[in-house]
Amino acid sequence: MRSLLYIFIAAITLTSCKDTPIIIKDSAGRMNDILLVIDNDLWEGEVGDTLRNVLAAPVDGLVREEPQFTLNQIKPESFKGLIKKNRNYLKVELSNKKAGVNMTNSLYANPQTGVVIRGATSAGIVEQIMGNAARIKELYNQTEVAEKQRLMRNSRLNTSVIKERFNIEITVPRTYRYAAPDDNDFFWLRRGIKEGTMDIMIYEVPRNAIPQDSNVVASITKVRDSVGSRKVTVDKGAFVTERAYSPYVNESNVNGKFAYETKGLWEVTEQFMSGPFLNYAIYNEKKDNWLIIEGYIFAPSAKQRNYLFELEAILKSVNFVEEK
Known part of the structure; x- marks a missing residue:
């Protein structure tokens, strides 16, 4: 009986590097919205311009221009609590750590798609965004299509x-x-x-x-x-x-x-x-x-x-x- 209890607990929780249980709950957010976790200085500069050009590009085939995704920006220190339950988020980190793009699935909620873009400079971050633009857009689109189909099946x-x-x-x-x-x-x-x-x-x-x-x-x-x-x-x-x-x-x-x-x-x-x-x-x-x-x-x-x-x-x- 005790072993079954342990299996049940393991199935519904994740454990962080500090051994703090993280309960995976339902995500939230409007369809085709992406939460941008990025410092104001980066958002108002070339990094923000690049993200807008990629993620908020006009949808092909519409007479009037409408963005593929609606972008909502917050500062990194505000990314906590219920805000972490957003179904789609993209986090930008200015860091001397290895530059790159990391994609996560259902880290803080379920379903959830997270993208972390890291670079030592603004130019390095822009390079990572442009080099992975198609992959990032397709990932978010797949998440939203799957969620819409789930809702329609009801x-x-x-x-x-x-x-x-x-x-x-x-x-x-x-x-x-x-x-x-x-x-x-x-x-x-x-x-x-x-x-x-x-x-x-x-x-x-x-x-x-x-x-x-x-x-x-x-x-x-x-x-x-x-x-x-x-x-x-x-x-x-x-x-x-x-x-x-x-x-x-x-x-x-x-x-x-x-x-x-x-x-x-x-x-x-x-x-x-x-x-x-x-x-x-x-x-x-x-x-x-x-x-x-x-x-x-x-x-x-x-x-x-x-x-x-x-x-x-x-x-x-x-x-x-x-x-x-």
């Missing part, structure tokens, strides 16, 4: 019909509804929001519809314009890719499956309607075709970063399952 839509048709599992909140129930090859999910709508489309196209060559941007645009103009109902005109802005296309993966990630703007011809979209063309080797899953927003008067982030979390939840 109130999810029944997607069994999507699973039966495409052999995929996907986490969609119950705030969405099926808008094309009679179409077995095209699923259109819609969510009404205060400022407009958020929609998701799911369909398949043959492998040769998107050749993996230098014209992939044009191929993806052609596919989405062909399907969108036929399947998305509008009063007048057609739902197509905005011609004035070239979409961003990057190679990516969704739960281990190769995918093209496309960000851009859509428009309805003959109407003053447009907004951002996020599209994943996921290669399904079993069917030798592309699963296309796209989210788009119509909310011209609203800030759209968090809406686009919700769509990203939904689309990245796609997981292929075995056919019956």
Whole structure:
């Protein structure tokens, strides 16, 4: 009995170098917020400018500039107590110790992502930030996507019909509804929001519809314009890719499956309607075709970063399952 008690205590506590038990509790913090633990002098100088340029860079695909992350700065001596429970924090240390970037997972709370950047000079810290910028941003993004997906699983839509048709599992909140129930090859999910709508489309196209060559941007645009103009109902005109802005296309993966990630703007011809979209063309080797899953927003008067982030979390939840 005593050994079981010891195991239980060990499972719920961590021990610091001073043998002080640290109880791991739930983290806190708004979605896509990062707490910056940094001296005021560094924050107001080139180190702070570099952190803002990296972490608060504008989100691709939005008409109006909105930062990927919201940054909140505090001095190192204030980083204690409940403040240590922030889900995301980045700490900057000016020190003669070995320069580098250290990433921690759930050190003071759970879940939690912490990054500590150390350098002997401001220039050395800037060098560490720039050399690890992509890795740091991806780490925070993965943390936030996972947390958003966890929250969505608590109130999810029944997607069994999507699973039966495409052999995929996907986490969609119950705030969405099926808008094309009679179409077995095209699923259109819609969510009404205060400022407009958020929609998701799911369909398949043959492998040769998107050749993996230098014209992939044009191929993806052609596919989405062909399907969108036929399947998305509008009063007048057609739902197509905005011609004035070239979409961003990057190679990516969704739960281990190769995918093209496309960000851009859509428009309805003959109407003053447009907004951002996020599209994943996921290669399904079993069917030798592309699963296309796209989210788009119509909310011209609203800030759209968090809406686009919700769509990203939904689309990245796609997981292929075995056919019956």
